Amino acid sequence: MNNNRNQTIQVAFAGCGTIAPLHLIGLLAQREAVQLVGLADPDLDAAKSLARQAAELSGQGEPAVFSSLDELLAAIHPDVVHILTPHHTHVGLACQALQAGCHVLLEKPAATQKADLEILAEAVRRSGRQLGICLQNRYNFAAREARQLLAAKTFGPVLAARGFLTWWRDDQYYLQSPWRGRWATEGGGLMINQAIHTLDLLLWLVDEPVTSVKGHLHTDHLEHVIEVEDTASLLLRFETGATGVFYATNAYPTSSDPFLEIVCEQAIVRLEGSDRITVLDRSGNLLEPFDQIVKTGEDAVSEAVDQFIPAGKSYWGKSHALLIADFYQKVRKEQPFAIDLTEGRRALDILLDLYEAKRRRQ
Ligand SMILES: NC(=O)c1ccc[n+]([C@@H]2O[C@H](COP(=O)([O-])OP(=O)(O)OC[C@H]3O[C@@H](n4cnc5c(N)ncnc54)[C@H](O)[C@@H]3O)[C@@H](O)[C@H]2O)c1
Structure with a gap:
């Protein structure tokens, strides 16, 4: 683990689809402190395309590309893994990364089944690492x-x-x-x-x-x-x-x-x-x-992401970038990140109960 506070934090993504560029932008806003070193996606073209984009925008080297998180973790040792994949894969991939000693930033929802939430909670407890859930609207x-x-x-x-x-x-x-x-x-x-x-x-x-x-x-x-x-x-x-x-x-x-x-x-x-x-x-x-609570200016992270946001998409990625910046600050300072699994479950538990009730009725 590169958890020396002066070292760059090494990051990998599992999943290089629609949401991945927003996570990339979040990292670019603080590229002196973090570096994207690996990408895993069974769609290798998606991973290669994101790797090129990352290198162009960051001025850093291209992250290595793998067709699975297994392969990635066998080859490199990131400090943090972002899980940006279809919902049913979240718990398995997050547990794998935690077991490998990585902190995990997991896109919502944390899981699709309540039993899996317990498995994930246990994996977090055993690993001693942070699990952050991407509920960026809180930012x-x-x-x-x-x-x-x-x-x-x-x-x-x-x-x-x-x-x-x-x-x-x-x-x-x-x-x-x-x-x-x-x-x-x-x-x-x-x-x-x-x-x-x-x-x-x-x-x-x-x-x-x-x-x-x-x-x-x-x-x-x-x-x-x-x-x-x-x-x-x-x-x-x-x-x-x-x-x-x-x-x-x-x-x-x-x-x-x-x-x-x-x-x-x-x-x-x-x-x-x-x-x-x-x-x-x-x-x-x-x-x-x-009545005077009006947003007057941008914070430093939002300003930093502006340069990476495509034309016509000014609404893109700012709250993601704020969440990502906060997550990395907490990782660096070894402080708990606020949107942990307990917070990530607030809405999820309710909607999973609704789904369960619907299944029972049917
Ligand atoms: N926070 C938000 O506002 C927000 C917005 C959009 C999507 N999301 C979340 O992001 C996640 C991904 O959504 P998306 O829209 O980018 O989906 P997507 O289908 O566009 O991309 C998913 C990518 O994951 C890859 N993948 C599938 N299985 C994998 C595995 N086992 N390992 C590695 N990669 C794998 C796919 O090949 C694909 O490239 C979902 O959890 C979704 O809910 C969050």
């Missing part, structure tokens, strides 16, 4: 601001919360990566892949134990392409008596900004998209001085 400006206000109980207890996610996913999205849309490989649909982020934010912001969940999962507009749900509605009860209402769909004709609202005794906190936060009084008027 959005609006989410961070709202979390600070709510954690400090600025507006009194939470009475209710609602979350809405109305996005668009078409046939092509599922056809281009056939692991999507299948119970065996994606482990679910809209909830486990897209809405997990918004539900996670709602639960993180309310930050109270959930005592009951009622939910409905439907496959509406993608029935001809997928087995899993494209639409969901949930009613949550928190231990405090607060209520949560959640609706999500992949059937809206455009992917609009996710909406979250937390109603507290003395104010209503609204989040739209990643940067917009509004605080209203209970009558719906802007509440001073909280």
Whole structure:
């Protein structure tokens, strides 16, 4: 392990598909401290193409390319492995990397089965390494601001919360990566892949134990392409008596900004998209001085990623880069990274229970 604080941290990726360039951008934003040394993907062309891109953008050497994580770990010894693969492979690959003594940054969802979450927890415990889960929306400006206000109980207890996610996913999205849309490989649909982020934010912001969940999962507009749900509605009860209402769909004709609202005794906190936060009084008027919470500038990591983000994709990768920067800072300082498996399970446990209830009903 190169865990000497002055040494470059060596990184490998398992999976070089759609999400991998965002992880690459996250690494590039701190390339003095980390280096991508290996890529594993059974699709060697995908791995080679990412290796070329990494070398061009970083000015460092090309990472070595392997057709599996097994081969990679037999040949090189990265300090950290990012797992960026189809959902059903997450636990096996993460355990393999942990057993090899690597820290792991795992894309959501941590697992597709509850039993696998226990296996993963045990692997983390035995390894003594960090497991971070990529729930990058917690690093959005609006989410961070709202979390600070709510954690400090600025507006009194939470009475209710609602979350809405109305996005668009078409046939092509599922056809281009056939692991999507299948119970065996994606482990679910809209909830486990897209809405997990918004539900996670709602639960993180309310930050109270959930005592009951009622939910409905439907496959509406993608029935001809997928087995899993494209639409969901949930009613949550928190231990405090607060209520949560959640609706999500992949059937809206455009992917609009996710909406979250937390109603507290003395104010209503609204989040739209990643940067917009509004605080209203209970009558719906802007509440001073909280009406001034406006994102004014970029942080150093976001500024650093700008140079690597393709034209027209300015929204790309910033929260991923912030999460990645935080993860590496914690690894360097040997401090725990906040979105560990326990945090990574908040929304996941709920949606896995919903899937299980649906299976039992069928
Ligand atoms: N956090 C986010 O906002 C976000 C956004 C998109 C995707 N993701 C997550 O990223 C992960 C990957 O999604 P994607 O859209 O990039 O999928 P993708 O299908 O585009 O890419 C997956 C890649 O993994 C490779 N792969 C398959 N099995 C492998 C194995 N055993 N070892 C190494 N590589 C393997 C495939 O060949 C493919 O290149 C998923 O967990 C997904 O939920 C997260």
